[in-house]
Amino acid sequence: MIQSKNISYSYSKKKSLFKDLTFQQNEGSIVGLLGKNGAGKSTLLNLISGLLRPKKGDIEVNGYVPFKRNPNFLSDIYLVTDELFLPSLTINAYMQAFVPLYKNFDIEKMRAIMLEFELDEKDKLNKLSHGQQKKFIIAFALATNCKILLLDEPTNGLDIPSKRVFRKILVSSIEENQLVIISTHQVKDIETIIDRIVVLEQGHIVFEKDITQITEKIQFKKVSSILSFSNVLYHEKCPEGYNVMLPVENDEETGIDIELLFNAITNKTEIIF
Numbered sequence: 001m002i003q004s005k006n007i008s009y010s011y012s013k014k015k016s017l018f019k020d021l022t023f024q025q026n027e028g029s030i031v032g033l034l035g036k037n038g039a040g041k042s043t044l045l046n047l048i049s050g051l052l053r054p055k056k057g058d059i060e061v062n063g064y065v066p067f068k069r070n071p072n073f074l075s076d077i078y079l080v081t082d083e084l085f086l087p088s089l090t091i092n093a094y095m096q097a098f099v100p101l102y103k104n105f106d107i108e109k110m111r112a113i114m115l116e117f118e119l120d121e122k123d124k125l126n127k128l129s130h131g132q133q134k135k136f137i138i139a140f141a142l143a144t145n146c147k148i149l150l151l152d153e154p155t156n157g158l159d160i161p162s163k164r165v166f167r168k169i170l171v172s173s174i175e176e177n178q179l180v181i182i183s184t185h186q187v188k189d190i191e192t193i194i195d196r197i198v199v200l201e202q203g204h205i206v207f208e209k210d211i212t213q214i215t216e217k218i219q220f221k222k223v224s225s226i227l228s229f230s231n232v233l234y235h236e237k238c239p240e241g242y243n244v245m246l247p248v249e250n251d252e253e254t255g256i257d258i259e260l261l262f263n264a265i266t267n268k269t270e271i272i273f
């Protein structure tokens with residue numbers, strides 16, 4: 001579905017961001033794309049959606065070369081960016097103008113999500129708050145039913161109930177033939193919904209695993225003391241004691257703590273699979 005081979009990209013001649021990056025993702029999953037500020041997450045989403053063109057290498061998305069911006073390609077991919085520039089139109093007028101661009105757009109789904117997000121068709125888009133605009137564009141993105149949804153910091157600006165609604169709607173509305181990539185620093189917002197984690201560091205993929213592959217091997221626990229454990233892979237102090245990563249023993253699996261895992265990866269902790 002997304003296949004990029006040895007792609008290179010740089011904004012300036014002096015410094016390259018991606019060098020020989022190979023990135024492949026298949027349909028049917030929700031991928032969390034994580035990385036520190038400046039790691040290259042938004043640039044990668046822009047390359048996938050065809051807003052940027054690789055300097056070298058090949059990228060193919062849904063069978064198309066993204067930067068050629070074939071209309072069939074554009075009607076099956078949707079990128080939600082963190083910065084929104086919405087026109088001075090009502091939601092109704094916006095939908096009349098833009099829904100025809102998406103062949104699988106589901107008006108009923110859009111209405112149902114807008115109801116959950118407390119948005120009204122008569123609302124003027126440029127008069128909405130940033131969080132309300134974000135909710136509108138998330139609703140629109142999900143209702144397009146595009147094969148590929150790229151969400152850059154989707155929960156930024158959303159209040160706590162809306163984050164819960166976002167998770168619920170995303171999980172319930174995604175079909176087997178869709179691929180969702182969510183780039184975010186708000187890892188708690190996506191912890192329970194992603195199937196796969198990709199970590200970018202300075203333009204390189206330094207970690208890529210399915211959540212099940214991780215939780216089969218690593219336990220994530222809160223313990224009062226680490227003294228009695230000889231096999232702690234990574235630990236961090238917390239008010240109640242320590243958050244720890246331990247190897248799974250006796251099939252005793254836990255849920256995942258993505259923040260802890262991310263910190264372990266960026267602190268160069270060796271995690272053996």
Ligand SMILES: Nc1ncnc2c1ncn2[C@@H]1O[C@H](COP(=O)(O)OP(=O)(O)OP(=O)(O)O)[C@@H](O)[C@H]1O
Pocket residue numbers: 011012017035036037038039040041042043044
């Ligand atoms: N338009 C641009 N012109 C020049 N350099 C840019 C441009 N956009 C991004 N960069 C640089 O490319 C690098 C990667 O930026 P990018 O926005 O892809 O990272 P990111 O992982 O999305 O970061 P953040 O988490 O802060 O949003 C950074 O060093 C950034 O300064």
